[in-house]
Each structure stands twice: as C-alpha cells, then as structure tokens.
Amino acid sequence: MNRALSIATVNATRLARDRVGLFFLFVLPIVLILLLGVSFGGGFEPTLGVVSTGSGPLASELVDALAYEDVIEIDRLDGAKQLIDAVERGGVDAGIVVPAGYDRQLRSGERTEIEFIEPAGTTTAAIRTTVEAIVVDQAARVRAARFASERGAGDFGEAIQTAGLVQDQSPGIEVVVMEEGESTFEGLGQFDLGAASQLVLFMFVNSLAATVALIQTRRLGVSRRMLSTPTSARTIVAGEALGRFVVAMGQGVFIIFAASLLFGVDWGDPLAASALVMAFALVSTGAAMFFGAVLSNEQQAGALTPLSLGLAALGGCMVPLEVFSPTMQTIAHITPHAWAVEGFTEIIRTNAGLAEIALQLVVLLGFAVILLAIASGRLRKSITS
Amino acid sequence: MTAIAQTESGVPSSTDARPILDCRGLEKSYGDRRAVAGVGFEIAAGETYGLLGPNGAGKTTTISMVCGLLSRDAGEVVVNGKPLTPSSTDAKTAIGYVPQDLAIYPDLTAKENLTFFGRLYGMARVDIRQRSKEILEITGLADRADERTDEFSGGMKRRLNIGIALLHRPSLLVLDEPTVGVDPQSRNAILGNVEALSGAGMAVLYTTHYMEEAERLCDRVGIIDEGEIKAEGTRRELVAILGEHDHVSLDATGDLTGAARALASLETIAEATHRESGIDLILANASRHLPQILETVAQADAEVTSVNVVEPDLEAVFLKLTGKALRD
Ligand SMILES: Nc1ncnc2c1ncn2[C@@H]1O[C@H](COP(=O)(O)OP(=O)(O)O)[C@@H](O)[C@H]1O
Ligand SMILES: [Mg+2]
DSSP, rough: OHHHHHHHHHHHHHHHHHHHHHHIIIIEEEEEHHHHHHHHHGGSSSEEEEEEOSSHHHHHHHHHHHHOSOOOOOOOSSSSHHHHHHHHHHHHEEEEEEEEHHHHHHHTTTOOOOOOOOOOTTOHHHHHHHHHHHHHHHHHHHHHHHHHHTTSSSSSSHHHHHHHHHHOOTHHHHHHHHHHHHHTTTTOTTTTHHHHHHOOOOHHHHHHHHHHHHHHHHHTTTHHHHHHOOOOHHHHHHHHHHHHHHHHHHHHHHHHHHHHHOOOOOOOOOOHHHHHHHHHHHHHHHHHHHHHHHHOTGGGGGGHHHHHHHHHHHTTTTSSSGOOOOHHHHHHHHHHHHHHHHHHHHHHHHHTTTTTTTTHHHHHHHHHHHHHOOOOOHHHHHHOO | OHHHHHHHSOOOTTTTSSOEEEEEEEEEEEETTEEEEEEEEEOOOOOOEEEOOOOTSSSHHHHHTTTTTTSSEEEEEETTOOOOOOTTTHHHHEEEESSSSSOOOSBBBBHHHHHHHHHHOOHHHHHHHHHHHHHHHHHTTTTTTTBBBSSHHHHHHHHHHHHHHHHTTOSSEEEESTTTTTTHHHHHHHHHHHHHHTTTTTTEEEEEEEEEHHHHHOOEEEETTEEEEEEEEEEHHHHGGGTTEEEEEEEEEEEEHHHHHHHHHHHTTHHHHEEHHHHHEEEEEEEEHHHHHHHHHHHHTTTEEEEEEEEEHHHHHHHHHHHSSSOO
C-alpha cells in the first residue's frame, strides 16, 4: 500500500508542476461559474409575459408588483395575440392579460378577470402561485378601499392608499404570500446550478486531460521499470488510479468550497453532495485510466478534450437537461454527466438527501465499477506484456 | 565516474561460489512468434556476462524475464539463491534494471526520480536521502539534482537512468543496450562505469549488438540469435570456433547481393554476407583463394575496392554461427 501511495503521490506532484493543468483544475472552473452565474443566472427565473392594455393606476400597480417580484421576470408584450405566440414558442413561460377595463371594473365593484395563459401540458404552478398571490393581495386592498369609501370614508383613491398603509402595518399576510412564492425555488441561487454543472464538466475534462501523464509513463517505460522493483502490477494500477482519484476529489471539493464561499452556492445536504462528488470522481478516474491504458501516444490524447466537452454538453452541463426534448433527455442519460447533474440538481433544488439520489448514485457507481475494471485489466496488460 | 567502485558496499564477496544469477530454459512466445526459445546462463559475482545479438534476437525479452517484467512460458530464474516470481520481493530487490529506454519522469527532478524508485524498493527515507546523494555524486549530477530531467542532456539522462538502478545496492546489474543512441564520450563513461562496478564485485548482465562492447566488457559472452544462444564462452573460446578460418572483409561497390550469393556458393567459402558497402567472408586459407574471390565478385557485376583480412573477432564468430552479419 505504501508503494501505491508513492505512485499516487508522484502523480499529484507531476500535476502540481503543470501550471496550465492547475489553471484548468482550479481557476477556470471558478471563473466560469462566475461568468455563467452573472450572465445566465437569471435564466433560471421563469419569465411571465404581461399584456396590460388598461392604463389606470391599479393595472400599473399590479404590473409593478409583478416586476418587483424576485422569483419571476416579466416581459411586457403588446397584445394577447403576441402573448399567446410567445407562450407557444417558449419565449415566455406563461403570461397574463390584464383587461382594458381593469381599473374601472375594480372601482365599480364589478367582477374582473385576469387571464392566465400557460403552455399546454406544462405545469407553471410556481408562476401561477406568484401571480395569484399578488392579485389576491391587490384584491384585498381594493375590497377594503371600496368598503371604506361606500361607508363614506372619503373617495376610493384615498381609501386604497389607507388600505395599503394598514396592510403594510400587518405584515403577517404579506409574509405568508412571499414565503409561498419563495419555497418553490428554495435554495436556487443565481450560481447554484451553474456551479454544479461546471463541477461535473471540469472534473471529467481534467481527469481525461491528465491521461497524457499516464500514457507518457507507459510509453517511456517507467511503468515497466516500476515492475522491476518489488512492486506488483496490481499495485502499480492501484497507485495510478488512486493518484487520479485523489486529484479529482481534490478538485471537486475545492470547487464546492470555493463556489460556496465566493458565490454563496448552497450545495444542499453535505452527505449527499459528498457522495455524488465521490461517485463522479470514481467515474472520471475510471475513464481516465481506460484511455490511459488503451491510447498509445500523447497525440491521441488530444482528442479527449473535445470528447469530454461533447459528453458534458450531451450530459446537460452546458444547457440544462430540462431544455432537451424528451428523446434527447433519454439519450443524455448514456453519459454519466447527466446522472451526476441530475443528482446535484435534486439536492440543490429540493434539498434531497442520500435516499432521494440513490438511483443516480447507483448508476454512477455502476459506470465507475465497469470503467475501472476494464481500465485496470487493460493497464495491467499493457505494462506486463 | 569511476568512483562507483569505491561506494558499492552491498555487493557479496566474489568468493561466494553460488552464482548471483542462474537462469535456465527460458521461453517466451508472442502469439506464434517464438521470441526466446530455451535460453539459460549463469553469472557469478564480479562477472560481466554479455548477450550479443542483432536487433530482434530476443535480448530484451530474455532480460525482461530475468527481471520479472514479463511472465515466462517456461524456465527458471534464481537470483542470489531465491527463485524469481512476479511477487518475489527478495529476488527483485537483488536486481538493478537499466532499461533500454530512458525510463525516468521528465517533469520530476533527478532527486525526485531517485526518491520515487527508492520508495518502490522499500528503502527507508534516511537511506534514500543518503544513497541519492552518493548516486548523484557518482553520476556527476550533484549540481543538477534539483532540476527537472527534461532539461538534461541525453548523456545526463542516461547516467541518471543507470544511477536509479544502483540506488538500492543490487548485487546484479542488468543493462539493456545502454549505449544505443549515445554520443561517444557518454558511451565511454558508461562502459567505464560498468567496468568499475564489475571490479567491485557486482554481477553484470549486459546486452548489446556492438561487438566491441562485448569484447571490451564481458568476461563471457552468449551469442544470441532467433531466441537461442548459439554459443557461449570467453572471447578466446568463442574465437576458437572459427578454427582455421579467416575473416575477410571486402569493401566493394555494385551488385553486392548478387556477389555475396555467388561467393556463398563457392565450395571454399564457409559464410558470405553483404553489408551496405562491402562483403564479409569466412573461409580457410584466405590468401590462397583471394584470386578466385576477386574473379567471382567481378563476374557478379561488382567491384572490390579493398581487401582486409581481419583478426578473428566476435563478429566473425557470429557470421560463422548464423550466416548473418551482426549489424546490417
Ligand atoms: N510485445 C511484443 N509483441 C510481439 N512481438 C514482440 C514483442 N516484443 C518483442 N517481440 C518480438 O520478439 C522478438 C525478440 O524481440 P526482443 O527481445 O525485443 O529483441 P532484441 O532486444 O534482441 O532486439 C522480435 O522478433 C520482436 O519482434
Ligand atoms: Mg532490445
């Protein structure tokens, strides 16, 4: 075991020598998490298309309230036709139409309707909850104000202001509304999912990039020389795998801590997150060992970076899996990436624990076991014959 | 670099009657290609044994089995009285293996390379530190100890390659063509090293396809071709195989293949083979047959530019035994 440790240590030492490697290992992932968080972080907030043809203060107030909401973004559109179009094309996730007579109808105590448009077959419960909360909130004040003005407590305009003040002083109602709105997206910070997919992407990319060192070790005859010492082929293979695993783990743990310290990423249940990182580090190690054993020169290893980026894209590390068509989602699951990303998404979004991501863990460990078994066999063969 | 002799301490005394290396019946096939077909020899302490043979003769395959790098189809290897198996720590620890390739990490320093292999040999840290220092002195790399080896010259890498094999004080040093692609100066230094180590009592197994190296270094030589040892002995014993035969080396131009074939068919000529710029012949009473030789060559559309009757050497022995030149 001492010998395996020595081999693992040499691996890590060699990697630490490689400035470019270190940059890819530790700096680039963090930079990308930052960039993605800043540019697309908002992209995870659903967009609500808003058509408001009414020009009164109540209609504007409603739209302003929606715009003020953190958990959705609004996109103002000109008419109902454009809105339906946008919903159908996916330009917005859902939409509302505030009728032209909104203010008039409310003031006169008529019943008014806000049309909520959602794409067929999709649940937009999160958006609807938010919209409903705001509408209910306004309706409560309207009712209070009408009640007051009918009882001769001034005109409607004054009354509704008073109603707003009263409501502000009894925050109980508002808090309930807000909590409901937030709970749907609990823990989903701007950087969270970006960080998870970058973690998966980079652990794999860097593991495969480090195969060059293994190919070189073999090609130079260093592995065979190890065999001339009292070190068995099994130990050599174990040492090479251990070195790679430790580096992949180191990178994973680093990204987790850096992202949480720098960007406040909440990785959910620590146990589940650790298990996922470990499982994916094993997968990456297995893949690296496999290519390190079967490729015969360092030039061939050049193809591994495009390959690992391709797998990452297919596995949902670049665009969220939800955006994929159902067929593509199925295909995506031939990559270990998809399972890892899915696992992280679960624990980050819904605070899932070990039990909820058991399937993902089992599949990842399956990948790891198969890859490591094939790789060990091939590597042993390549150094002993 | 001759200081190696004084610092070698772990070498058993040469009065020990048991050979350091005893291998016999070694066989290895790759698919249906027989790379080694029944090779065996013994090496005593202080003795240098050479495996002399052309490329593809089976030298590396033999050495790989001796060092436990390669499983053998048949045969036995005993080092210091201990049988060598893939898991045998004792036998492997007694061997210092110098691969033909530069098997060192390019992105580690000389010292780090030494330390790494010291660990694999199970040496204690203090011992590794002490011994690395000695090796770096001996190989003349002391002032470059902390430089990455990819900044070394070819000769320096070679020296480190050998130094690593000496770190753990082996009693058998195995070198696989250590001078291939080496400049004459480094080559001389390497040969000097081996002589010094042998002088200090180390058993040495040395493979080469250079006759001069085998003649200079080796107490005994095994002539190997097509996976078999064709003859074995001291230089004197091997040359005696030639008997009354002379080695005639012709420099010639023209159709050398045809000329060599024509010469080989002559009754008086034992062996004839062509090189790039000439023809080598083994025959008895060379001076008497010279006119006939020249005439045969001329008839075969070739022209002799000079004739040398060479001192009997291992190259001639190889030619006599195999009908082939050692080098092509
Ligand atoms: N790994 C291998 N696979 C198949 N054939 C091999 C392998 N290694 C060596 N050989 C063949 O075995 C024979 C002996 O090779 P080798 O021992 O390397 O010769 P030498 O070291 O004397 O040049 C050669 O014909 C070579 O082509
Ligand atoms: Mg060889």
